[in-house]
Amino acid sequence: MNRNTHLIVGIAIALLLIISSACSSANKEPNNTSAASGDSSKPSEGASDKQRVIQTLKGDISIPTDPQRIIGLSVVYPEFLYALGVVPVAVQNYHEEFPAYIKEAMKDTLKMGIAKTPNFELILASTPDLIIAPTWWADKDYDQLSKIAPTVLLPQRDDWRDELRDIAEVLGKQDKAEQVIQDLKRKEAEAKEKLHTLVGDETVMYMMIMEKDLIIYGENIDRGSFIHKTLGLKPVKDFPQSELSVAISLEKIPEYNPDHIILQLNNEDNAEVKNRYKELMDSSLWKNMTAVKNNQVHIMGGNEWFNLGMSPLADINAIDDVVHTFENNKK
Template sequence: MKKQRSLITGLVILLFVMLITACGAENEGNLTGNAGNSAGKADHTGEEAAAVDTQHVVSTLKGDISIPTEPKRVIGLSVVYPELLYALGVVPIAIQNYHQDFPSYLKEPFKDTIKMGIAQTPNFEAILASNPDLIIAPSWWSDKDYDQLSKIAPTVLLPQRDDWRDELRDIAKVLGKVEQADEVIQDLQAKETEAKEKLDSLVGDETVMYMMIMAKEIVIYGENIDRGSFIHKKLGLKPIDDYPQSELSISISLEKIPEYNPDHIILQLDDESNEEVQNRYEEMRDSSLWKNMTAVKKDQIHIMGGKEWFSLGMSPLADLHAIEDVLDAFEK
């Protein structure tokens, strides 16, 4: 009997141990599973947080939209926006271009940038193929195309501005580069001031006329238009007498040019490779009216290239390049 009780007692103890072990294993499994689920939730939450961190909301003319915080593939629609983007350290992946070749100051950084040409309607096929993650465009140029553009990538329309500095600040605000925009503007102002002082000592009160030879016409610019303001106000070169102040620019015939007779002429060829432009320039140079002008007799004709000065007065990069050109020309 004692032997039987001992056996039963032993079996009970064994069953009790097995039960405890099983419960322990189950609890461990539950703990492990819960820990795994918690880890999974933490990872998932981290992924969501990371995703949120890569986007931010900006207010636009079309309402609030979500854009990448650090976009890698940006398109700036309008001929000047790519230069403004690059001034902020962003190389656009595709651009609208007026000239076949980039100006010298963009040739190397834009060597891999796609050229889409320029037309009243953007090249949607090329834009789509370039796979942008952000499109920035002025409203005056792209409002009509906004729906199509926004289907390709988040598209920010910016207001029309009269001054490229405001355009630069608008773009910088979208990209989170406001301080960099201010630095660009301040750096240019410093260089303009320095150049103005040098030119004052070189040129003094001698008059300067800024002229462009185009395929169909000859144009002279006053001091109240972007490029004319850069020459006459920013750099302080004295404009010709009797220029009509109500006119931003004047289309002028060869016969009328001698009436102004400046001491210096800054002469820009709209497109050096254009045969019509070259023919018009040669016709002007061969004219006795041209040869008898003061600037020609003094050999004070300063020739500037078309694509190099295309964005003059509309881009800090173009203005910086032009400062170097003008200083070089007048120092010689």
């Protein structure tokens, strides 16, 4: 009996050892298969948290999941980025200073000017971890830019809302972009209602002083559409509807004789523009216009409205300017 018992125990132990060995081999097999299939070349779990692959006009590229040092190569990209809660480290700029509504936020942002060829040395010195640029501007420089940092080229858009959405998709901020768009839409509706209360059916002429010309904008061009359609301010009735804008002489301005004039200097720092403005102000033709005599000339900053119709922040700023000046002139 004892011998039989020992034999049975021995056989049981042997079977357990065989089963254990088989299980051990089975557990190791997936790892061997992974290495053979090339999975070992993929980023580790930690690395994939820091990088993600996106589809771009130049194919799939890997970008940081949470980029901290972004460069925007378009004069309007600083505003798109800031609207999405991002302050870029460097940007291109048209005017020497940023508009007032982003100046403080961008105080540490490097301004690189608007040269057709980017300043690669400044871009490299900014140590970006992501570069975003419109393809129409930066396609020729893509190879050099992509050697500095992952570079995403975005398509040309007719509507700034689509540009904002494109950038938001790169940054994973789609919800923020839609919030910005909807907030602006509500602000436009509120401003239109308030201005109707303030102005009613009184006519408004939107005029800009250029170096060589005086320009009146109609309602079918971006700037004029903002004033006359978005904000609902009634245009002068004799403006030729087939024209986007009209260059007009000083002698012809009184023929329109609006109730209100929105007036801008195209470049407040330009000497010729300043001289033309002074000439206008000193003219008896100007002084005898209804809007001038009733103190209903609303002067807006030209540089501050540079991106009007191209950026939500520029539009918000312009809405505030218009509502504020009409409110003050009614007091």
